[in-house]
Amino acid sequence: ARLDKRRILFVLGGVRDVAEHEDNAVEQACRRQNIPRFSLALGHISELSSKCIKQLESAASIRLLQPALNHCASTDWKGVEPLPEGCQPPRLPMHLVYEIRNSLTLREFAARPEASYVLVDSFRGSFLKYNHYALTLIDDTGRYVTLHSRDCTAILRQEECLSLLRSQIHRAKSGGISGALAEEIRRLELRQKRLIVLFADESAPRLQRPPAPAFDPTVIVAVVLPAKGGEARAKEICGAVASCYKRASLGPLNSALAFAALLQNEGVLAPIIDPSCSTQDVVDREEEEEEPEEDVMEDVERDCEEEEAKREEDRGNDVRVQATAKALGGAATTTTTTT
Numbered sequence: 154a155r156l157d158k159r160r161i162l163f164v165l166g167g168v169r170d171v172a173e174h175e176d177n178a179v180e181q182a183c184r185r186q187n188i189p190r191f192s193l194a195l196g197h198i199s200e201l202s203s204k205c206i207k208q209l210e211s212a213a214s215i216r217l218l219q220p221a222l223n224h225c226a227s228t229d230w231k232g233v234e235p236l237p238e239g240c241q242p243p244r245l246p247m248h249l250v251y252e253i254r255n256s257l258t259l260r261e262f263a264a265r266p267e268a269s270y271v272l273v274d275s276f277r278g279s280f281l282k283y284n285h286y287a288l289t290l291i292d293d294t295g296r297y298v299t300l301h302s303r304d305c306t307a308i309l310r311q312e313e314c315l316s317l318l319r320s321q322i323h324r325a326k327s328g329g330i331s332g333a334l335a336e337e338i339r340r341l342e343l344r345q346k347r348l349i350v351l352f353a354d355e356s357a358p359r360l361q362r363p364p365a366p367a368f369d370p371t372v373i374v375a376v377v378l379p380a381k382g383g384e385a386r387a388k389e390i391c392g393a394v395a396s397c398y399k400r401a402s403l404g405p406l407n408s409a410l411a412f413a414a415l416l417q418n419e420g421v422l423a424p425i426i427d428p429s430c431s432t433q434d435v436v437d438r439e440e441e442e443e444e445p446e447e448d449v450m451e452d453v454e455r456d457c458e459e460e461e462a463k464r465e466e467d468r469g470n471d472v473r474v475q476a477t478a479k480a481l482g483g484a485a486t487t488t489t490t491t492t
Contacts, residue, residue, distance in 0.1 A: 161222070163209055167202050191230040193222075198418045199279035200411070207274070207408035208415045214404035215359040244285040245368065247417045248337045248375040249275050249410060250330055253292045259322050262290065269314040274410040276305050283414070287337055293380065295329040298322060299337065334375055334394045346371040349426045350391045350398040353409050354382030360401040366420030367430040374423050376413045378406060397427040 212218040275288040284302040291297035308314040391398035403409040416422040423430040
């Protein structure tokens with residue numbers, strides 16, 4: 154059954170998983186109201202509750218959520234096969250470039266709560282850090298600072314996050330968005346060979362439905378969230394440094410970073426930008442990929458150890474999202490989603 158004419162309510166555990174008694178309460182309410190209920194997944198990577206909400210918001214705003222739900226319904230809500238033990242989605246690198254709005258300088262932006270949200274959405278998942286991501290903050294004078302996971306050790310508490318960001322401002326340099334992209338290419342040239350860019354312009358056409366995943370080790374993806382959009386500016390910024398770029402909307406600015414992370418983690422962002430990206434098996438990708446730089450490898454190993462310790466402490470910590478879809482003027486449907 155299609156869900157085009159149904160209203161959907163998503164219910165998720167805030168900060169923690171949905172407790173058993175909460176899950177039972179939703180189940181009983183659905184039974185009393187004759188509302189069907191289903192389990193969904195937003196991806197293979199566990200995310201923070203706040204990022205799950207943003208991902209749903211973005212998908213709905215660019216009209217990708219409804220087709221995704223219809224696809225689930227067409228398969229009778231059958232879940233994908235779980236990944237084999239120890240086989241996680243490849244950690245694809247991504248460079249996020251956030252252009253600060255309202256003519257704020259880097260130092261002024263570093264004092265605002267919005268800055269902490271940007272850092273969390275860029276570098277944190279649920280019980281994991283994105284060691285393979287880079288974030289550039291840039292103001293309208295063209296000054297920028299690029300951060301990596303190793304620079305952001307404590308960012309979940311707002312005050313600590315903003316204090317950490319302020320401590321990095323002294324590293325700011327001039328060069329604009331093109332300069333920031335070029336600098337990150339130079340940093341990664343031993344590991345990556347080609348840059349493709351998504352120019353995430355809210356005024357652009359909506360991002361289209363993702364194709365099949367493509368895990369291509371020769372590609373690094375950058376996502377630019379500009380303060381000022383337009384095709385001419387996209388060409389000016391991306392044309393000089395990228396082998397391929399696409400201008401499209403990821404939805405509202407405040408949810409775009411989280412949604413970009415979801416698309417990249419599932420391996421669909423690169424083929425959205427460049428359909429010529431090759432699809433490769435995860436194992437092949439890992440065998441062919443050059444060894445990371447020593448400090449990056451140490452970060453990844455330390456991160457894996459922390460994740461394993463957390464899993465032992467709290468098994469099954471995936472964020473569970475429960476969704477209820479109610480027909481307009483008729484019967485209803487319920488859905489449960491995990492991230």
